Amino acid sequence: MILYHITTTYQLLNCIEHSIIAESEKKIAVLADFLTYKFPQYQDMLKFGFFDEIYIIKYADIKMVDTFDYELIDNVCNSCIPYDFDEFEEIYIAGIQMWISIFLINNEIPFIAFEEASGGLTRPEILEHNDERISHIRYELMKENHIYDYSNTYIKYVICNIKAQVFIPECKYIDFDPVLNFSNFNQTEKNNILSFFKCPQHVITNGDETIILTQQLANLGVVAFEEQILMYQLFVDYFCNGERIIFKTHPDDQVYYTYLFSNAQVINDKFPSELLPYIFTKCPRKISTIYSTGIYTISQMFNETFELDMNYEYSYKDIYKYDVALRILRNLGCTNVKSEGLDETLLHQMQKNLSDFEGTDITGYITGKEVCEIENFCRYEIIIFFNHSILLKDNFNKMIERNYNIHIINITIKPFRQTDIYMSDTGCEIILAINDRLEKGNGISMKEKFRLQNTGIDIEYDEILGNKFDYEMLKGQLKATEERLKHYIEENDELKKIIHEKGLIE
Amino acid sequence: MSKFRQKIYDFLVRRNKQVQYEYERYVMEHVIEHHEHHLLHWKILIQLKWHFQVKKNRFPLLYWDLFNNSDSQDIDKSLKMDTERYDDTMVKIEKRNFANTLGSKLSNRAQIQHFANRFMNHDIISFDVYDTLIFRPFSEPIDLFMILEAELCIIDFARIRIEAERDIRQLNLVRYGNRECTIEDIYTLISQRTGLNKEKGINKEKELELRFSYANPYMLHLFKILSAKNKRIIITSDMYFSEKFIIQVLQKCGYDCDVIENVYISSEYNVSKSNGKLFNTIRNHYPNEKIVHIGDNLEVDVRKARDNNIDAIHYPRCTDISKKFFCDEMSPLIGSAYKGIIANHIANGNNYFSAGYEHGFIYGGIMVMGYVNWVYKKAIERGIDKILFVSRDGKIFKAVFDSFHQDIPTEYIYWSRIAHLNSCGNFNRDIYLQRYIRDKSHSEDITLKDLLEAMNLDFLTCKLNKYRLKEQQLLSVENAFLVEKMVIDNWNLVEKASKESIEFEKRYFDNIVGEAKKIAIVDIGWTGVCLLDLKKFLTTYVNNNISCSLFMMAITPYFEKGMQSTILNNDIEIYAFSNQTNKEMYKAHRMTNKQTNNVFFEIITQDTIPSYKGLQKGEILFDIPEVENYETIKDIHKGIYDFVRIYRNYFEPYSFMFNISGADAIAPIISTYRDVDYYKTRFGNFCFKRNVISSNKYVIETLNDICARKRL
Numbered sequence A: 001m002i003l004y005h006i007t008t009t010y011q012l013l014n015c016i017e018h019s020i021i022a023e024s025e026k027k028i029a030v031l032a033d034f035l036t037y038k039f040p041q042y043q044d045m046l047k048f049g050f051f052d053e054i055y056i057i058k059y060a061d062i063k064m065v066d067t068f069d070y071e072l073i074d075n076v077c078n079s080c081i082p083y084d085f086d087e088f089e090e091i092y093i094a095g096i097q098m099w100i101s102i103f104l105i106n107n108e109i110p111f112i113a114f115e116e117a118s119g120g121l122t123r124p125e126i127l128e129h130n131d132e133r134i135s136h137i138r139y140e141l142m143k144e145n146h147i148y149d150y151s152n153t154y155i156k157y158v159i160c161n162i163k164a165q166v167f168i169p170e171c172k173y174i175d176f177d178p179v180l181n182f183s184n185f186n187q188t189e190k191n192n193i194l195s196f197f198k199c200p201q202h203v204i205t206n207g208d209e210t211i212i213l214t215q216q217l218a219n220l221g222v223v224a225f226e227e228q229i230l231m232y233q234l235f236v237d238y239f240c241n242g243e244r245i246i247f248k249t250h251p252d253d254q255v256y257y258t259y260l261f262s263n264a265q266v267i268n269d270k271f272p273s274e275l276l277p278y279i280f281t282k283c284p285r286k287i288s289t290i291y292s293t294g295i296y297t298i299s300q301m302f303n304e305t306f307e308l309d310m311n312y313e314y315s316y317k318d319i320y321k322y323d324v325a326l327r328i329l330r331n332l333g334c335t336n337v338k339s340e341g342l343d344e345t346l347l348h349q350m351q352k353n354l355s356d357f358e359g360t361d362i363t364g365y366i367t368g369k370e371v372c373e374i375e376n377f378c379r380y381e382i383i384i385f386f387n388h389s390i391l392l393k394d395n396f397n398k399m400i401e402r403n404y405n406i407h408i409i410n411i412t413i414k415p416f417r418q419t420d421i422y423m424s425d426t427g428c429e430i431i432l433a434i435n436d437r438l439e440k441g442n443g444i445s446m447k448e449k450f451r452l453q454n455t456g457i458d459i460e461y462d463e464i465l466g467n468k469f470d471y472e473m474l475k476g477q478l479k480a481t482e483e484r485l486k487h488y489i490e491e492n493d494e495l496k497k498i499i500h501e502k503g504l505i506e
Numbered sequence B: 001m002s003k004f005r006q007k008i009y010d011f012l013v014r015r016n017k018q019v020q021y022e023y024e025r026y027v028m029e030h031v032i033e034h035h036e037h038h039l040l041h042w043k044i045l046i047q048l049k050w051h052f053q054v055k056k057n058r059f060p061l062l063y064w065d066l067f068n069n070s071d072s073q074d075i076d077k078s079l080k081m082d083t084e085r086y087d088d089t090m091v092k093i094e095k096r097n098f099a100n101t102l103g104s105k106l107s108n109r110a111q112i113q114h115f116a117n118r119f120m121n122h123d124i125i126s127f128d129v130y131d132t133l134i135f136r137p138f139s140e141p142i143d144l145f146m147i148l149e150a151e152l153c154i155i156d157f158a159r160i161r162i163e164a165e166r167d168i169r170q171l172n173l174v175r176y177g178n179r180e181c182t183i184e185d186i187y188t189l190i191s192q193r194t195g196l197n198k199e200k201g202i203n204k205e206k207e208l209e210l211r212f213s214y215a216n217p218y219m220l221h222l223f224k225i226l227s228a229k230n231k232r233i234i235i236t237s238d239m240y241f242s243e244k245f246i247i248q249v250l251q252k253c254g255y256d257c258d259v260i261e262n263v264y265i266s267s268e269y270n271v272s273k274s275n276g277k278l279f280n281t282i283r284n285h286y287p288n289e290k291i292v293h294i295g296d297n298l299e300v301d302v303r304k305a306r307d308n309n310i311d312a313i314h315y316p317r318c319t320d321i322s323k324k325f326f327c328d329e330m331s332p333l334i335g336s337a338y339k340g341i342i343a344n345h346i347a348n349g350n351n352y353f354s355a356g357y358e359h360g361f362i363y364g365g366i367m368v369m370g371y372v373n374w375v376y377k378k379a380i381e382r383g384i385d386k387i388l389f390v391s392r393d394g395k396i397f398k399a400v401f402d403s404f405h406q407d408i409p410t411e412y413i414y415w416s417r418i419a420h421l422n423s424c425g426n427f428n429r430d431i432y433l434q435r436y437i438r439d440k441s442h443s444e445d446i447t448l449k450d451l452l453e454a455m456n457l458d459f460l461t462c463k464l465n466k467y468r469l470k471e472q473q474l475l476s477v478e479n480a481f482l483v484e485k486m487v488i489d490n491w492n493l494v495e496k497a498s499k500e501s502i503e504f505e506k507r508y509f510d511n512i513v514g515e516a517k518k519i520a521i522v523d524i525g526w527t528g529v530c531l532l533d534l535k536k537f538l539t540t541y542v543n544n545n546i547s548c549s550l551f552m553m554a555i556t557p558y559f560e561k562g563m564q565s566t567i568l569n570n571d572i573e574i575y576a577f578s579n580q581t582n583k584e585m586y587k588a589h590r591m592t593n594k595q596t597n598n599v600f601f602e603i604i605t606q607d608t609i610p611s612y613k614g615l616q617k618g619e620i621l622f623d624i625p626e627v628e629n630y631e632t633i634k635d636i637h638k639g640i641y642d643f644v645r646i647y648r649n650y651f652e653p654y655s656f657m658f659n660i661s662g663a664d665a666i667a668p669i670i671s672t673y674r675d676v677d678y679y680k681t682r683f684g685n686f687c688f689k690r691n692v693i694s695s696n697k698y699v700i701e702t703l704n705d706i707c708a709r710k711r712l
Helices: A009-021 A033-038 A070-080 A099-106 A124-134 A136-144 A178-184 A187-196 A225-239 A273-278 A294-301 A312-331 A344-353 A375-379 A388-392 A394-401 A468-501 B003-014 B017-029 B031-036 B038-054 B065-069 B075-084 B112-119 B141-152 B157-176 B183-194 B198-212 B217-228 B243-252 B277-285 B298-307 B318-325 B332-346 B355-381 B394-404 B417-424 B429-443 B448-454 B458-463 B477-489 B491-513 B529-542 B564-568 B583-591 B597-602 B627-651 B662-672 B676-683 B703-709
Strands: A002-006 A027-032 A053-057 A090-094 A111-114 A155-160 A173-175 A210-213 A245-248 A265-267 A286-289 A304-307 A334-340 A362-367 A382-385 A406-417 A428-435 A448-452 A457-464 B124-127 B232-237 B260-265 B291-295 B311-314 B386-390 B410-413 B518-523 B547-554 B572-577 B612-616 B619-622 B687-690 B699-702
Touching (some): A002 A009, A009 A027, A027 A033, A053 A070, A070 A099, A090 A099, A099 A136, A178 A273, A178 A294, A225 A344, B003 B017, B124 B217, B217 B232, B291 B298, B355 B394, B355 B547, B355 B662, B386 B529, B417 B429, B448 B477, B491 B612, B529 B547, B572 B583, B572 B662, B583 B597, B583 B662
Parallel strands (some): A027 A053, A155 A173, A210 A245, A245 A265, B232 B260, B518 B547, B547 B572
Antiparallel strands (some): A382 A428, A406 A428
16 A cells, blocks of 8 residues: 655656556555646546545644644644555655655654655755745744755655756766656557646647747745736747746646737646647647746757746846846957856846847956956956946946056936836846957947837946046045945944954854 | 703704704704795705704714714814814924824735625625725815816805705705715706806816716726626615716726616615615615625614625725825825825725835825926926936935926935045135034044044144144044144145045046036035035036026024025025925924924935945045845835826826925924834834944944934
8 A cells, every 4th residue: 555645736747657657556646635626527547447545634724823733733634644654665755845745754654755846856845945934933843844855864765857957966866758658658558647736739830930938936925926927028039028927837837828928828727738739739848937847857859949947037127237238248349258247047048139240359347246356347348237326336446546547437217107107117227348459339229119029128328428527526426335344344343353352253 | 042942953963063064054054945935944954953863873964074074973073174274383393193003904804805795695696886896085075176277267265066966855855855976967067157158067067077987996896806706796885976977987997898787876866875775775676686795884884884784894085084194284185196196006005015115105106296297397497408406315306206297307326424525625715624524523533643534634644743643542522623733734645645546536527418518416415514505516517607596305504594595695595495495394303303304304316326435545435335125215215206107197197286296295204203103113224324434333223222212
C-alpha cells in the first residue's frame, strides 16, 4: 500500500503518472483541500483507476500566526486517512513544504519527496521566495527542517525531472519526466489523463504562435493584481510584440488576459502545462514565461524558448530605463554593453531585441549600483547610471573633482498613459556620462518618443538642460549630503566598535 | 385637540419615532391636502405603520434624504448635526482619532484576486450600479445637482431638483403604490415649477451623469475577472434612469456591456430593490440558478436579496467608510468633490497606499491645488510675467502650478532663512541679531567661536577679549547682549563680509529674473520677513525697475501685532489664514499643539534636497540634509500629483471648481491637528535638523522626539 500527498496541478499529473507505473496493491491519494476546489471532479480519478482511495487533508484547519501548534498538525494529518502512517510501504510527498512533512519528520517516518515544481529541486529559492510571503511561520519551520533544499534526513530521495534542473543535484534522486512518461503511455491512459484534466482538444493553431505560460504572482502575494497586469503587458510589449500569442494561464491566475490582449487566444482551462503539446492542431513555435518552472519540461517541444527570471518582479518597474539606456548606447555606436547591479537577464534579453548594435568597438557601461568603482569611469567611454542617488555619493563627486573630462547629461524618461488617470508614475531619470574621448557623443540626439502598443504607454525621453548655477547648486547639495553620509559611517563605525568591545561579534 | 384625540394621535403616530417623523413631515408639507383628503393621509399613516412597526424596517419609506446623509438613522441626531456643524470654532477642536483608522487599509477589503474567488461557485453575478460599479466624484449623489445648477443657470436648482424627486416619489406612492419614478417624471414636475424645458433638463442631467461617472477600479477588475471566467452577469439598480442610459454609462466607464445578460432597473420594472420585489423578479427569471448580488447598501442590497434566496455580498460605500476622517468644515460643493475623490480613491480596495502617499493625497492635494490656482489668478490680475517659487516648499507648488498653467514662466529659487540673514543683514539688522544671537542664546549650547563661524564672522573671534568674552564660552542669555554689542560695533566689517554673498545672490537672481519686469514670489509662510527682504534685495541689487508681488499660504508674524499694515496694504497677499482672515484657522494653527503645527504642516511641502545656506567663503553651502525623509517625501508628492490629476480630470470644464477658498484648501490639514497621534504613528520617524542656523553641530530630531520634548 502506497500513499501520495498532492497539492498542485503539476504534482497531480506526476502522481497520477507515477501511480499508473507503480506496482502496489493499493494506491491512496491524499489531496490538499484547496486542490479539490480547483478540481471538483477529483473523484473521477477513482473511475479512471489512477488511485484506489482518495482522501482530503484539511489544511484550512491549520491556522497559525504566531506560534507553532504541533498538536494541531498531528490532529489534522492523523485524521485525514483511516490508516496508520506506518502501514504504508512508501509515502510519496508532493508539496513537501506543507505541514504533513513536519508531521512525518516529528514522527520519524521517512518519505520520498516529489520536487515541488518542474526543476524545483535545483531552484529552491523560488519556493522559498513564495513561501516567505504566504506564511512566515511555516517558512521558518520548513527552513529549520531543511525542507526547501530537500536535505532533511527523513527524505529518502527526491523524484525530479533531471532535464529541468540547473545542475546535477547532490542529493539522492530519481529521474521522472512527466512528458516522456505521458508519451510512453498507451492511448487509453493518455485519453484518461486528458479527460480527467478536461484538456481542450484540437486547439487550432498554425505553428507560428507564441505561448506565454502565466503565473499566479498576485495570488502568491509577490506583486499586487495591477502590478501583475502591468508586468505582463510590458512583457508582451517588449518581448512578444507583433507575435500571435496564446496565453496558457496558471490554474490560480485571476488576470483577465482576454481583455488585456484582444488579439490573443487565452486557454483558461485548469490542466498542467506539460499536457500543452497534446492539445494543438500544430505545435506553436515559441514558448515564453517570466519564470514559470512549467517551461522546463516542455521547452524541447518548441523551436524557441524565452525566459526571464525572478528579478523581473522588481526590475519591470525600471524597464523603461533599461530600454532607454540601451537605445542611447546603440545610438552612440556601442557594440558591447557591460553592466553591474542590474537584472542581467532582462538587460540581455532587451539587448537581443535591439538587434542593431553594430559599428565600433565602444563598450558602454550601465550600473544600477549606488556606489561605483572610480576606475570604471576612465575605463569606459559611456557610463549610464540608473540610480540617481549616485550623485550623492563620494565617488561621483571625486570624479567630477578629478576632472575626468566627462560630460554629464541627465535624461528624464516620462511614461504616460492617456487612458489611465490612475497611472501615477511621474517619470524617472538616468544619468549619462560621456567621456570627452568619445567625440561621437556630440550631436547625437538624446531625445526620442515612442509608444508601447499593449500597455498604451507613451515613452518620451529627453535631456534635462541645466545652467551653471544648477551645477553649482548641485555641487553644494552633494557636499552637504556627504557630510550626512560621513555622520552615518562614523556612527556605524562607533556602533561596530562598541559591539566588538562587548564581544558580541568576533 | 381634546385629550382623548391627543391620546389616540400619540398612540397611532408618536409611538414610533420614524412613523412620527415621516408622517408629520408629510403632513406639514401637504397641509391643504391634509384637510381635503383625510383618507389619503390615513392611508399613508397605515403604510408607515406597516413599514416601520409591523415589518420592522429600519430604512425610510418616504424620506430618504436624511437616511442617505447620515451614518445612522437617528433623525434627531442628523438634524442636530446640521445645525451645529458650523457653530464651533476650530480652536476648541474636538479630539479626533485618525491614527488607527485613516487610509486605504480602513476599508479592510480583500485583495481583488482573493475577493473574486467568492463568486466562483455562482452561476449569475448581479451588480448594483452606483457606488458599486460606478463612482461619481461627490460625497453624495445629489451633490451633482450643484453643478447642474451652474449649467442650467437656475437659482437654487439643486434644491428644486431634490424636492421634485421627493415629491414625485410620494405622488407615485399614493397613485401606484410604489415610489418608483423616471427621470421624465421628475423633469415634468420641474418643468411645471420652473418653466425649464423638460428635454433640456433631462439631457443636461444625463450629460453630467455621463461626464462624472467613472469606474470603481476594484469592481472593474472584478467584472472583468468574472466575465473572463464566463460567469453570467446581470445589473440590478434602483434608479430613475432607463436601462439604455445605464448601459451607456457603464460602457463609458469601461465595462464590457456585451457580456451583460440582463438589466433590472427599478424605474422600468416599477418595483425596487428596497422593497425586495426587484430581487423577486430576478429570482423568478432565474429559478434554478445560483445567484449572488453585490451592492453597497446593507439593507437594500444584502438583506432584501437574501430575503429572496439570492446570496449577497456587501461592498460598503467608500464615502460611508471614510466618513470618520472627513473634514466637516468645508463648503458644500468643494467639500463634496474633495470627499468623493478621496473616499473613492483611498477606500475602494484596489490599492494599499503608503502613509506618505495618503497624507499627500488626502491633505496635500487640495491645499496645493487651491493655492497654486489662487496664485495664478492673482498673477493674471497683476500682469505678472514670472513667478518665483521659494525653496524648499516651492518645489511641489511649482510642479503643480506648471502642470496647470504654461502661460506664465516659473522658476524654483534657492532661498532660506540663513541665505536671507547673510544677504539681507544690512536691510534688517535687528532680525539678523535676533535670529543669530538672541534666539540662539535661549536654545542652543554653542560656543562663541562656533557661533561666529556659523555667522561667517570668524574674523571677529580676536575681538572677543575686548568684550570680556572667551572663544570657548557658551552663548547664553547673560552674554548675548555683549556679543550683540560686539557685532553692532563692528557692523562695517559684517557688511564687508556679506559682500561676497550679496554679489553671488545678485548674479544668481539676475539670471533667474532675466527680462521679467513684474515678478511674483511665492512661499508657504510664516513670518513674511524673508520674503519682504528678498523683495528689497531684488529691487535694490538686481533691478530697481522690477515690481514684486509677494504671495504666501499663511502668515504667523513673530509678534502678534506685527505685519498688520503689510497685510492690510497687500504688500504680502495671504491665501489661507492670518490674524485678519480665517482667524479660527489661524488660532488653530498657532495656538494648539504648543506651536508645533508648523512642523506638522510642512511635512507636506518638504523637498528632497537640503536647505540652502548661500555662499560662504567662495562655496555654495547647503544645510545637513534629512535624507531619511526622502522616500516619504516622494510618496507625499506622488499623492499630491494624483489628487490633482484626478480632480482636474473631472472638473476641468468648470473653472469655478478651481476657485478653492483658502479655508477649504486648508481645512483638511488643519483638521489633523486634532490628532497628534496621527503624526506620531505615521510620521514619527520623520527627521528634522534642529536649528538650521549653526553648521558646526547639528542635532537630528525625529517628529516623535519633538512631540516628546513638547509633551504632546
